[in-house]
Amino acid sequence: MQLVISLANLQKVEFKSDPNKCNVSFKNYKAGSSNALLITDVPAGAGTMLGAVQNSNLQIQPPFNQNQPVVMIEHSAIAAGAGGVDQAQYAGRIELREFV
Numbered sequence: 001m002q003l004v005i006s007l008a009n010l011q012k013v014e015f016k017s018d019p020n021k022c023n024v025s026f027k028n029y030k031a032g033s034s035n036a037l038l039i040t041d042v043p044a045g046a047g048t049m050l051g052a053v054q055n056s057n058l059q060i061q062p063p064f065n066q067n068q069p070v071v072m073i074e075h076s077a078i079a080a081g082a083g084g085v086d087q088a089q090y091a092g093r094i095e096l097r098e099f100v
Helices: 044-055
Strands: 002-006 010-015 021-026 036-043 070-075 085-097
Touching: 010 044, 021 044, 036 044, 036 070, 044 085
Parallel strands: 036 085
Antiparallel strands: 002 070, 010 021, 021 036, 070 085
């Protein structure tokens, strides 16, 4: 499965005990739902990149394109979680795209 979502929806990047992995969370990940999606076991370098780019003041848009950068991330089946946070595990591929 894969999720393609605006980088602006990145809610947090969370680093735990394993220095090689992190968790990333995206708000409003599906239409009609206010749930967040927590994706676990994302490579730490990818999580760091997402957080740094989302929080930078740089314009990361290609010329003549007004769309916001998007993230494509492959994940396992989504499990409903408590407190409005659904959960899935990273499944091997993540991309930062500058256009849809």
